[in-house]
Amino acid sequence: MISERLRIASQFLKGYHYLADCGTDHALLPIYAIEKGYVKKAIASDNKNLPLMNAKDNINQKGLFLEVKTVLADGLSYLNLENEVDVVTILGMGGIVMKDILDKAYLYNVKRMVLQPNSHSELVRRFLEEHKWKIVDEVFIEDNKKYYQIIVCEKGSMILNDLDREFGPIILKKKPPLFIKRIESMIDHFNQALEQAKDSETKEKLNQRIAFLKGALA
Ligand SMILES: C[S@@+](CC[C@H](N)C(=O)[O-])C[C@H]1O[C@@H](n2cnc3c(N)ncnc32)[C@H](O)[C@@H]1O
Incomplete structure:
Protein backbone atom coordinates (compact mmCIF):
# COMPACT_ATOMS: atom_id res chain seq x y z
CA MET A 1 0.00 0.00 0.00
CA ILE A 2 1.31 3.39 -0.97
CA SER A 3 1.70 5.97 1.82
CA GLU A 4 -0.28 9.20 1.86
CA ARG A 5 3.03 11.07 1.36
CA LEU A 6 3.85 9.17 -1.84
CA ARG A 7 0.25 9.32 -3.05
CA ILE A 8 0.19 13.12 -2.70
CA ALA A 9 3.61 13.50 -4.35
CA SER A 10 2.45 11.33 -7.27
CA GLN A 11 -0.42 13.75 -8.05
CA PHE A 12 2.16 16.21 -9.37
CA LEU A 13 3.33 13.76 -12.06
CA LYS A 14 0.08 13.75 -14.03
CA GLY A 15 0.56 14.45 -17.72
CA TYR A 16 4.32 13.93 -17.78
CA HIS A 17 5.90 11.19 -19.86
CA TYR A 18 9.03 9.66 -18.40
CA LEU A 19 9.72 9.69 -14.66
CA ALA A 20 13.07 9.20 -12.92
CA ASP A 21 12.51 8.29 -9.25
CA CYS A 22 15.86 8.69 -7.53
CA GLY A 23 16.32 6.83 -4.22
CA THR A 24 13.34 4.68 -5.11
CA ASP A 25 13.86 1.97 -2.43
CA HIS A 26 10.72 -0.17 -2.95
CA ALA A 27 9.72 1.55 -6.25
CA LEU A 28 6.20 2.11 -4.87
CA LEU A 29 5.99 5.61 -6.33
CA PRO A 30 6.87 4.76 -9.97
CA ILE A 31 4.66 1.65 -9.83
CA TYR A 32 1.72 3.73 -8.60
CA ALA A 33 2.35 6.50 -11.15
CA ILE A 34 2.36 3.96 -14.00
CA GLU A 35 -0.69 2.07 -12.71
CA LYS A 36 -2.66 5.31 -12.45
CA GLY A 37 -1.53 6.39 -15.92
CA TYR A 38 0.14 9.56 -14.60
CA VAL A 39 3.32 8.76 -16.59
CA LYS A 40 4.04 6.27 -19.40
CA LYS A 41 7.51 5.06 -18.42
CA ALA A 42 9.75 5.25 -15.38
CA ILE A 43 13.24 4.67 -14.10
CA ALA A 44 13.44 3.46 -10.50
CA SER A 45 16.99 4.12 -9.32
CA ASP A 46 18.88 3.63 -6.11
CA ASN A 47 22.54 3.59 -5.13
CA LYS A 48 22.22 0.38 -3.07
CA ASN A 49 21.62 -3.20 -4.21
CA LEU A 50 19.17 -4.29 -1.53
CA PRO A 51 16.59 -1.56 -2.12
CA LEU A 52 16.93 -2.13 -5.84
CA MET A 53 16.22 -5.85 -5.37
CA ASN A 54 13.04 -4.91 -3.46
CA ALA A 55 12.16 -2.55 -6.27
CA LYS A 56 12.66 -5.28 -8.90
CA ASP A 57 10.51 -7.75 -6.91
CA ASN A 58 7.69 -5.23 -6.60
CA ILE A 59 7.89 -4.25 -10.29
CA ASN A 60 7.90 -7.90 -11.41
CA GLN A 61 4.99 -8.77 -9.12
CA LYS A 62 2.96 -6.11 -10.89
CA GLY A 63 4.19 -7.23 -14.33
CA LEU A 64 5.51 -3.74 -15.02
CA PHE A 65 9.09 -4.61 -16.04
CA LEU A 66 8.59 -3.11 -19.51
CA GLU A 67 7.36 0.20 -18.11
CA VAL A 68 9.62 0.57 -15.04
CA LYS A 69 13.35 0.10 -15.53
CA THR A 70 15.60 -0.30 -12.48
CA VAL A 71 19.00 1.38 -12.41
CA LEU A 72 21.77 1.08 -9.82
CA ALA A 73 23.31 4.55 -9.73
CA ASP A 74 24.52 7.30 -7.48
CA GLY A 75 21.94 10.06 -7.63
CA LEU A 76 20.80 11.02 -11.12
CA SER A 77 24.13 10.25 -12.78
CA TYR A 78 22.34 8.40 -15.61
CA LEU A 79 20.62 11.56 -16.89
CA ASN A 80 22.13 12.97 -20.07
CA LEU A 81 21.27 15.00 -23.15
CA GLU A 82 19.81 12.00 -24.98
CA ASN A 83 17.36 10.60 -22.48
CA GLU A 84 13.67 11.43 -22.45
CA VAL A 85 13.17 11.85 -18.70
CA ASP A 86 10.95 14.90 -18.28
CA VAL A 87 10.02 14.60 -14.60
CA VAL A 88 12.12 13.71 -11.56
CA THR A 89 11.16 12.70 -8.03
CA ILE A 90 13.53 12.63 -5.06
CA LEU A 91 11.61 11.83 -1.91
CA GLY A 92 12.43 10.76 1.61
CA MET A 93 16.08 11.79 1.67
CA GLY A 94 17.96 14.35 3.74
CA GLY A 95 18.36 17.76 2.15
CA ILE A 96 22.17 17.61 2.19
CA VAL A 97 22.25 14.45 0.06
CA MET A 98 19.43 15.77 -2.13
CA LYS A 99 21.26 19.02 -2.83
CA ASP A 100 24.40 17.05 -3.68
CA ILE A 101 22.46 14.85 -6.11
CA LEU A 102 20.88 17.90 -7.78
CA ASP A 103 24.25 19.67 -7.97
CA LYS A 104 25.76 16.80 -9.97
CA MET A 113 10.89 18.00 -10.18
CA VAL A 114 8.95 16.85 -7.13
CA LEU A 115 11.16 16.94 -4.05
CA GLN A 116 10.54 15.94 -0.48
CA PRO A 117 13.57 16.54 1.71
CA ASN A 118 13.37 14.98 5.18
CA SER A 119 15.62 17.71 6.57
CA HIS A 120 17.56 20.84 5.50
CA SER A 121 14.85 21.86 3.05
CA GLU A 122 16.45 25.34 3.02
CA LEU A 123 19.50 23.90 1.22
CA VAL A 124 17.29 22.34 -1.44
CA ARG A 125 15.33 25.56 -1.98
CA ARG A 126 18.56 27.56 -2.14
CA PHE A 127 19.81 25.19 -4.85
CA LEU A 128 16.57 25.71 -6.81
CA GLU A 129 16.83 29.48 -6.47
CA GLU A 130 20.46 29.53 -7.59
CA HIS A 131 19.94 27.18 -10.54
CA LYS A 132 16.90 28.83 -12.13
CA TRP A 133 14.15 26.59 -10.82
CA LYS A 134 10.87 28.11 -9.69
CA ILE A 135 8.65 26.56 -7.04
CA VAL A 136 5.20 26.21 -8.61
CA ASP A 137 3.44 24.32 -5.84
CA GLU A 138 4.06 23.06 -2.33
CA VAL A 139 2.23 20.93 0.19
CA PHE A 140 2.66 20.55 3.92
CA ILE A 141 1.36 17.21 5.14
CA GLU A 142 1.31 14.90 8.14
CA ASP A 143 1.66 11.21 7.45
CA ASN A 144 2.18 8.55 10.10
CA LYS A 145 2.75 11.26 12.76
CA LYS A 146 5.54 12.96 10.78
CA TYR A 147 5.46 16.28 8.95
CA TYR A 148 6.63 16.60 5.37
CA GLN A 149 7.10 19.38 2.85
CA ILE A 150 6.60 18.45 -0.80
CA ILE A 151 8.15 20.90 -3.27
CA VAL A 152 7.13 21.04 -6.93
CA CYS A 153 9.39 23.06 -9.23
CA GLU A 154 9.78 23.90 -12.90
CA LYS A 155 12.31 25.94 -14.88
CA GLY A 156 12.08 29.63 -14.01
CA SER A 157 13.36 32.08 -11.49
CA MET A 158 12.42 33.14 -7.98
CA ILE A 159 13.86 35.12 -5.11
CA LEU A 160 13.44 33.68 -1.62
CA ASN A 161 14.09 34.97 1.89
CA ASP A 162 15.23 32.86 4.85
CA LEU A 163 11.66 32.01 5.90
CA ASP A 164 10.76 30.97 2.34
CA ARG A 165 13.83 28.73 2.14
CA GLU A 166 13.05 26.90 5.37
CA PHE A 167 9.26 26.62 5.17
CA GLY A 168 8.47 27.20 1.50
CA PRO A 169 7.12 30.33 -0.22
CA ILE A 170 3.83 28.70 -1.20
CA ILE A 171 3.30 26.96 2.15
CA LEU A 172 3.89 30.35 3.82
CA LYS A 173 1.43 32.01 1.47
CA LYS A 174 -1.27 29.35 1.90
CA LYS A 175 -0.63 28.87 5.64
CA PRO A 176 -2.59 25.62 5.93
CA PRO A 177 -4.00 24.95 9.45
CA LEU A 178 -1.64 21.98 9.89
CA PHE A 179 1.36 24.22 9.20
CA ILE A 180 0.16 26.84 11.71
CA LYS A 181 -0.34 24.09 14.30
CA ARG A 182 3.19 22.79 13.65
CA ILE A 183 4.82 26.23 13.95
CA GLU A 184 2.85 27.00 17.12
CA SER A 185 4.02 23.75 18.69
CA MET A 186 7.63 24.56 17.72
CA ILE A 187 7.26 28.00 19.34
CA ASP A 188 5.87 26.33 22.51
CA HIS A 189 8.81 23.95 22.53
CA PHE A 190 11.37 26.79 22.29
CA ASN A 191 9.49 28.84 24.90
CA GLN A 192 9.77 25.91 27.33
CA ALA A 193 13.49 25.62 26.56
CA LEU A 194 13.80 29.37 27.18
CA GLU A 195 12.31 28.99 30.66
CA GLN A 196 14.97 26.39 31.50
CA ALA A 197 17.87 28.20 29.82
CA LYS A 198 20.57 29.50 32.16
CA ASP A 199 23.15 31.38 30.08
CA SER A 200 22.48 34.52 28.08
CA GLU A 201 23.92 33.11 24.84
CA THR A 202 21.42 30.22 24.82
CA LYS A 203 18.59 32.61 25.71
CA GLU A 204 19.58 34.91 22.86
CA LYS A 205 19.64 32.02 20.35
CA LEU A 206 16.27 30.74 21.54
CA ASN A 207 14.74 34.22 21.37
CA GLN A 208 16.03 34.61 17.81
CA ARG A 209 14.56 31.25 16.81
CA ILE A 210 11.19 32.12 18.40
CA ALA A 211 11.12 35.48 16.59
CA PHE A 212 11.97 33.73 13.31
CA LEU A 213 9.18 31.18 13.80
CA LYS A 214 6.70 33.94 14.66
CA GLY A 215 7.62 35.46 11.31
CA ALA A 216 6.25 32.31 9.64
CA LEU A 217 2.83 33.02 11.18
CA ALA A 218 2.73 36.72 10.29
C1 LIG B 1 14.24 6.55 3.02
S1 LIG B 1 14.40 5.89 1.42
C2 LIG B 1 13.12 6.73 0.58
C3 LIG B 1 12.43 5.83 -0.39
C4 LIG B 1 11.34 6.49 -1.23
N1 LIG B 1 11.89 7.49 -2.12
C5 LIG B 1 10.30 7.10 -0.34
O1 LIG B 1 10.25 8.34 -0.24
O2 LIG B 1 9.55 6.36 0.29
C6 LIG B 1 15.85 6.66 0.78
C7 LIG B 1 16.46 5.85 -0.38
O3 LIG B 1 17.42 6.67 -1.02
C8 LIG B 1 18.53 5.88 -1.37
N2 LIG B 1 19.69 6.76 -1.55
C9 LIG B 1 20.41 7.42 -0.60
N3 LIG B 1 21.40 8.13 -1.15
C10 LIG B 1 21.29 7.95 -2.49
C11 LIG B 1 22.04 8.41 -3.62
N4 LIG B 1 23.10 9.22 -3.47
N5 LIG B 1 21.67 7.99 -4.85
C12 LIG B 1 20.62 7.18 -5.01
N6 LIG B 1 19.88 6.69 -3.99
C13 LIG B 1 20.22 7.08 -2.75
C14 LIG B 1 18.65 4.88 -0.23
O4 LIG B 1 19.37 3.73 -0.60
C15 LIG B 1 17.17 4.59 0.07
O5 LIG B 1 16.71 3.48 -0.64
Whole structure:
Protein backbone atom coordinates (compact mmCIF):
# COMPACT_ATOMS: atom_id res chain seq x y z
CA MET A 1 0.00 0.00 0.00
CA ILE A 2 1.31 3.39 -0.97
CA SER A 3 1.70 5.97 1.82
CA GLU A 4 -0.28 9.20 1.86
CA ARG A 5 3.03 11.07 1.36
CA LEU A 6 3.85 9.17 -1.84
CA ARG A 7 0.25 9.32 -3.05
CA ILE A 8 0.19 13.12 -2.70
CA ALA A 9 3.61 13.50 -4.35
CA SER A 10 2.45 11.33 -7.27
CA GLN A 11 -0.42 13.75 -8.05
CA PHE A 12 2.16 16.21 -9.37
CA LEU A 13 3.33 13.76 -12.06
CA LYS A 14 0.08 13.75 -14.03
CA GLY A 15 0.56 14.45 -17.72
CA TYR A 16 4.32 13.93 -17.78
CA HIS A 17 5.90 11.19 -19.86
CA TYR A 18 9.03 9.66 -18.40
CA LEU A 19 9.72 9.69 -14.66
CA ALA A 20 13.07 9.20 -12.92
CA ASP A 21 12.51 8.29 -9.25
CA CYS A 22 15.86 8.69 -7.53
CA GLY A 23 16.32 6.83 -4.22
CA THR A 24 13.34 4.68 -5.11
CA ASP A 25 13.86 1.97 -2.43
CA HIS A 26 10.72 -0.17 -2.95
CA ALA A 27 9.72 1.55 -6.25
CA LEU A 28 6.20 2.11 -4.87
CA LEU A 29 5.99 5.61 -6.33
CA PRO A 30 6.87 4.76 -9.97
CA ILE A 31 4.66 1.65 -9.83
CA TYR A 32 1.72 3.73 -8.60
CA ALA A 33 2.35 6.50 -11.15
CA ILE A 34 2.36 3.96 -14.00
CA GLU A 35 -0.69 2.07 -12.71
CA LYS A 36 -2.66 5.31 -12.45
CA GLY A 37 -1.53 6.39 -15.92
CA TYR A 38 0.14 9.56 -14.60
CA VAL A 39 3.32 8.76 -16.59
CA LYS A 40 4.04 6.27 -19.40
CA LYS A 41 7.51 5.06 -18.42
CA ALA A 42 9.75 5.25 -15.38
CA ILE A 43 13.24 4.67 -14.10
CA ALA A 44 13.44 3.46 -10.50
CA SER A 45 16.99 4.12 -9.32
CA ASP A 46 18.88 3.63 -6.11
CA ASN A 47 22.54 3.59 -5.13
CA LYS A 48 22.22 0.38 -3.07
CA ASN A 49 21.62 -3.20 -4.21
CA LEU A 50 19.17 -4.29 -1.53
CA PRO A 51 16.59 -1.56 -2.12
CA LEU A 52 16.93 -2.13 -5.84
CA MET A 53 16.22 -5.85 -5.37
CA ASN A 54 13.04 -4.91 -3.46
CA ALA A 55 12.16 -2.55 -6.27
CA LYS A 56 12.66 -5.28 -8.90
CA ASP A 57 10.51 -7.75 -6.91
CA ASN A 58 7.69 -5.23 -6.60
CA ILE A 59 7.89 -4.25 -10.29
CA ASN A 60 7.90 -7.90 -11.41
CA GLN A 61 4.99 -8.77 -9.12
CA LYS A 62 2.96 -6.11 -10.89
CA GLY A 63 4.19 -7.23 -14.33
CA LEU A 64 5.51 -3.74 -15.02
CA PHE A 65 9.09 -4.61 -16.04
CA LEU A 66 8.59 -3.11 -19.51
CA GLU A 67 7.36 0.20 -18.11
CA VAL A 68 9.62 0.57 -15.04
CA LYS A 69 13.35 0.10 -15.53
CA THR A 70 15.60 -0.30 -12.48
CA VAL A 71 19.00 1.38 -12.41
CA LEU A 72 21.77 1.08 -9.82
CA ALA A 73 23.31 4.55 -9.73
CA ASP A 74 24.52 7.30 -7.48
CA GLY A 75 21.94 10.06 -7.63
CA LEU A 76 20.80 11.02 -11.12
CA SER A 77 24.13 10.25 -12.78
CA TYR A 78 22.34 8.40 -15.61
CA LEU A 79 20.62 11.56 -16.89
CA ASN A 80 22.13 12.97 -20.07
CA LEU A 81 21.27 15.00 -23.15
CA GLU A 82 19.81 12.00 -24.98
CA ASN A 83 17.36 10.60 -22.48
CA GLU A 84 13.67 11.43 -22.45
CA VAL A 85 13.17 11.85 -18.70
CA ASP A 86 10.95 14.90 -18.28
CA VAL A 87 10.02 14.60 -14.60
CA VAL A 88 12.12 13.71 -11.56
CA THR A 89 11.16 12.70 -8.03
CA ILE A 90 13.53 12.63 -5.06
CA LEU A 91 11.61 11.83 -1.91
CA GLY A 92 12.43 10.76 1.61
CA MET A 93 16.08 11.79 1.67
CA GLY A 94 17.96 14.35 3.74
CA GLY A 95 18.36 17.76 2.15
CA ILE A 96 22.17 17.61 2.19
CA VAL A 97 22.25 14.45 0.06
CA MET A 98 19.43 15.77 -2.13
CA LYS A 99 21.26 19.02 -2.83
CA ASP A 100 24.40 17.05 -3.68
CA ILE A 101 22.46 14.85 -6.11
CA LEU A 102 20.88 17.90 -7.78
CA ASP A 103 24.25 19.67 -7.97
CA LYS A 104 25.76 16.80 -9.97
CA ALA A 105 22.75 16.04 -12.18
CA TYR A 106 22.27 16.92 -15.84
CA LEU A 107 18.78 18.42 -15.65
CA TYR A 108 18.56 20.14 -19.03
CA ASN A 109 15.67 18.01 -20.38
CA VAL A 110 13.81 17.80 -17.06
CA LYS A 111 10.67 19.94 -16.99
CA ARG A 112 9.48 19.32 -13.45
CA MET A 113 10.89 18.00 -10.18
CA VAL A 114 8.95 16.85 -7.13
CA LEU A 115 11.16 16.94 -4.05
CA GLN A 116 10.54 15.94 -0.48
CA PRO A 117 13.57 16.54 1.71
CA ASN A 118 13.37 14.98 5.18
CA SER A 119 15.62 17.71 6.57
CA HIS A 120 17.56 20.84 5.50
CA SER A 121 14.85 21.86 3.05
CA GLU A 122 16.45 25.34 3.02
CA LEU A 123 19.50 23.90 1.22
CA VAL A 124 17.29 22.34 -1.44
CA ARG A 125 15.33 25.56 -1.98
CA ARG A 126 18.56 27.56 -2.14
CA PHE A 127 19.81 25.19 -4.85
CA LEU A 128 16.57 25.71 -6.81
CA GLU A 129 16.83 29.48 -6.47
CA GLU A 130 20.46 29.53 -7.59
CA HIS A 131 19.94 27.18 -10.54
CA LYS A 132 16.90 28.83 -12.13
CA TRP A 133 14.15 26.59 -10.82
CA LYS A 134 10.87 28.11 -9.69
CA ILE A 135 8.65 26.56 -7.04
CA VAL A 136 5.20 26.21 -8.61
CA ASP A 137 3.44 24.32 -5.84
CA GLU A 138 4.06 23.06 -2.33
CA VAL A 139 2.23 20.93 0.19
CA PHE A 140 2.66 20.55 3.92
CA ILE A 141 1.36 17.21 5.14
CA GLU A 142 1.31 14.90 8.14
CA ASP A 143 1.66 11.21 7.45
CA ASN A 144 2.18 8.55 10.10
CA LYS A 145 2.75 11.26 12.76
CA LYS A 146 5.54 12.96 10.78
CA TYR A 147 5.46 16.28 8.95
CA TYR A 148 6.63 16.60 5.37
CA GLN A 149 7.10 19.38 2.85
CA ILE A 150 6.60 18.45 -0.80
CA ILE A 151 8.15 20.90 -3.27
CA VAL A 152 7.13 21.04 -6.93
CA CYS A 153 9.39 23.06 -9.23
CA GLU A 154 9.78 23.90 -12.90
CA LYS A 155 12.31 25.94 -14.88
CA GLY A 156 12.08 29.63 -14.01
CA SER A 157 13.36 32.08 -11.49
CA MET A 158 12.42 33.14 -7.98
CA ILE A 159 13.86 35.12 -5.11
CA LEU A 160 13.44 33.68 -1.62
CA ASN A 161 14.09 34.97 1.89
CA ASP A 162 15.23 32.86 4.85
CA LEU A 163 11.66 32.01 5.90
CA ASP A 164 10.76 30.97 2.34
CA ARG A 165 13.83 28.73 2.14
CA GLU A 166 13.05 26.90 5.37
CA PHE A 167 9.26 26.62 5.17
CA GLY A 168 8.47 27.20 1.50
CA PRO A 169 7.12 30.33 -0.22
CA ILE A 170 3.83 28.70 -1.20
CA ILE A 171 3.30 26.96 2.15
CA LEU A 172 3.89 30.35 3.82
CA LYS A 173 1.43 32.01 1.47
CA LYS A 174 -1.27 29.35 1.90
CA LYS A 175 -0.63 28.87 5.64
CA PRO A 176 -2.59 25.62 5.93
CA PRO A 177 -4.00 24.95 9.45
CA LEU A 178 -1.64 21.98 9.89
CA PHE A 179 1.36 24.22 9.20
CA ILE A 180 0.16 26.84 11.71
CA LYS A 181 -0.34 24.09 14.30
CA ARG A 182 3.19 22.79 13.65
CA ILE A 183 4.82 26.23 13.95
CA GLU A 184 2.85 27.00 17.12
CA SER A 185 4.02 23.75 18.69
CA MET A 186 7.63 24.56 17.72
CA ILE A 187 7.26 28.00 19.34
CA ASP A 188 5.87 26.33 22.51
CA HIS A 189 8.81 23.95 22.53
CA PHE A 190 11.37 26.79 22.29
CA ASN A 191 9.49 28.84 24.90
CA GLN A 192 9.77 25.91 27.33
CA ALA A 193 13.49 25.62 26.56
CA LEU A 194 13.80 29.37 27.18
CA GLU A 195 12.31 28.99 30.66
CA GLN A 196 14.97 26.39 31.50
CA ALA A 197 17.87 28.20 29.82
CA LYS A 198 20.57 29.50 32.16
CA ASP A 199 23.15 31.38 30.08
CA SER A 200 22.48 34.52 28.08
CA GLU A 201 23.92 33.11 24.84
CA THR A 202 21.42 30.22 24.82
CA LYS A 203 18.59 32.61 25.71
CA GLU A 204 19.58 34.91 22.86
CA LYS A 205 19.64 32.02 20.35
CA LEU A 206 16.27 30.74 21.54
CA ASN A 207 14.74 34.22 21.37
CA GLN A 208 16.03 34.61 17.81
CA ARG A 209 14.56 31.25 16.81
CA ILE A 210 11.19 32.12 18.40
CA ALA A 211 11.12 35.48 16.59
CA PHE A 212 11.97 33.73 13.31
CA LEU A 213 9.18 31.18 13.80
CA LYS A 214 6.70 33.94 14.66
CA GLY A 215 7.62 35.46 11.31
CA ALA A 216 6.25 32.31 9.64
CA LEU A 217 2.83 33.02 11.18
CA ALA A 218 2.73 36.72 10.29
C1 LIG B 1 14.24 6.55 3.02
S1 LIG B 1 14.40 5.89 1.42
C2 LIG B 1 13.12 6.73 0.58
C3 LIG B 1 12.43 5.83 -0.39
C4 LIG B 1 11.34 6.49 -1.23
N1 LIG B 1 11.89 7.49 -2.12
C5 LIG B 1 10.30 7.10 -0.34
O1 LIG B 1 10.25 8.34 -0.24
O2 LIG B 1 9.55 6.36 0.29
C6 LIG B 1 15.85 6.66 0.78
C7 LIG B 1 16.46 5.85 -0.38
O3 LIG B 1 17.42 6.67 -1.02
C8 LIG B 1 18.53 5.88 -1.37
N2 LIG B 1 19.69 6.76 -1.55
C9 LIG B 1 20.41 7.42 -0.60
N3 LIG B 1 21.40 8.13 -1.15
C10 LIG B 1 21.29 7.95 -2.49
C11 LIG B 1 22.04 8.41 -3.62
N4 LIG B 1 23.10 9.22 -3.47
N5 LIG B 1 21.67 7.99 -4.85
C12 LIG B 1 20.62 7.18 -5.01
N6 LIG B 1 19.88 6.69 -3.99
C13 LIG B 1 20.22 7.08 -2.75
C14 LIG B 1 18.65 4.88 -0.23
O4 LIG B 1 19.37 3.73 -0.60
C15 LIG B 1 17.17 4.59 0.07
O5 LIG B 1 16.71 3.48 -0.64
